Amino acid sequence: MKLVFYNDYTLGVLQGNMVHDVSNAVKEVPHVTPQDLISGVIYHFDVLRSKIEAEASKVRGIPRSQVRLRAPLPRPTHMVNMAVNYLENGAIKEPRPINAFLKSPEAVIGNGDTLVLPPEKATIFHHEAELGGVIGKPARNVSAANAYDYIFGYVNYVDGSARGLGNGSFYWGKSYDTFCPMGPCIVTADEIKDPQNLRVRMWNNGDARHDYNTNDMAYNIRRCVEYATHITLLEPGDVIAFGTNHQGIGAIQDGDLVEMEIEGLDRLTFRVKDDLHREWPRGIDHNMADAVAGRNRPAAGAPAR
């Protein structure tokens, strides 16, 4: 099942190009905010699933082009982001010690929204296309063996990143408002047979950027869920972003139209705006790709991260 929010955060099921209003099926889920609603739906999905399916087949669908899709997870409690979690197509022999950071939940935007570059003097702004795992129930001290029991589904996730601010601070670089495009839908786990073997692609103005497979992860999904939940308690509706392969990383700048697609997760599109109209070279940022892969380049110095 593909769950979406649309228009004024109406809950819908996406089937092909049609959106079906399923609010009637979830009327009894206590909620104040849209995130409360989606987290409640996720947590009680075993009870709600058949009602939602029945409602979706009962109501007329609306063409998705006629609705405004919103972020399906408008404000999770946690967005845990794995750091340096790809082997970069064989360039990295030994994974770095496992690590992660929290991204501000206020950074979330949805399909069709605009990522706004802040005026701060970053050396460059990058996209990072990632697979996001959505937590399905309260998760604390989950073993790797049981990890998939705690994943409700998956979502396209972009970790917008400002470089050169705050000496490598993940807070400063990654938590700006609008720096986390997510969506367009949450795909339930049963539709994703092998999340550890998914092609992740991104395009900027139609030009290819990221093109990697999730089998290149340093620490796999099971290990990441185990790691994050041994540190803290995650809640239904929280997201773990499993990292990015930096070999297709590139700048985001004013006027860009960026798209990402993970197999089976539909396509996420967002725009980029910069009131200062700063410009960076187009194409893949090879300095950054090489720096993360540990390759030295003779050209002008690579940014620190």
Added chain:
Amino acid sequence: MKLVVYNNFRVGVVRTSSVVDVMDVISDIPHINPGQLMNGLIEHWDQYKAKIEQKVAGSQGIPLNGVALRSPLPKPPKLVCMAVNYMEDGTRAEPAPINAFLKSPTGIVGDGDIVELCEDNATVFENEAELGLVVSKRASKVNAADWRNYVFGYVNFIDVSSRGLGAPGMDSFFPTKSQYTSAPIGPYLVTADEIPDPQNLQVRLWINGDLKQNYNTNDMGHKIPRVVEWSSTITTLLPGDVIATGTNHWGLGPLMDGDFMEMETEGLGRLRLKIRDTRQRQWVRETHRERAAKGLPPAAPRI
């Protein structure tokens, strides 16, 4: 006013040694959990303040020492923690470059709770007593000069820290700072009108009755107005967010199984916790200051 959350997550106001329950005054605030109720009360304070004052004036209350206190903020939307934000009693020439990190909001515990040290091989666990600001309303890119408009009140905050985890050379704040039960807050949420000068408060922390941290918030590197301003440029601050303003590191020392940890910022009451370590690890009981006096590196070694 001193707000508390107590027993079955009821909201009350402290009046000398009593607590007056105010649930009937605030129950129309939309909420599905106690954290959301407190965040909503903070956001709509102007609508409820007078009614609450009336209730407090006209009620007897129940003894404060007869209730179980919870964190007065059960679920802040964010815990934003300033990093390296003290001048360390004159030993820093300049403030460190401004920086912060997010601490997991599910790690919060309250007065009387237990801080559980994680089983991972941390090199040491340390106390960091801090003044916490509580945000009153949405704040995005606000000016330092307007900071009082965005601060609802203050709380004691301890940023329990688990050192030696994460990746060397990389921002490792998540494993260091976000361990479960590592965010004690309380006992009260004190409204701003009771704290006219938050930049001049003594902050003290004791372990087993011994005074370890004893510093003044006037030693802060980036001061409160700048902290509010800068935090709000990175991310939108929401009502109920906590901004921990940093710590003076001289009084940091190891936390061990069985320790009784107390902290008090002037005017904010005393926050008391027990430390538990199922592995019962032992460290040399020395603070950074004591070790520096002997020419030793700051973190206490494991025994």
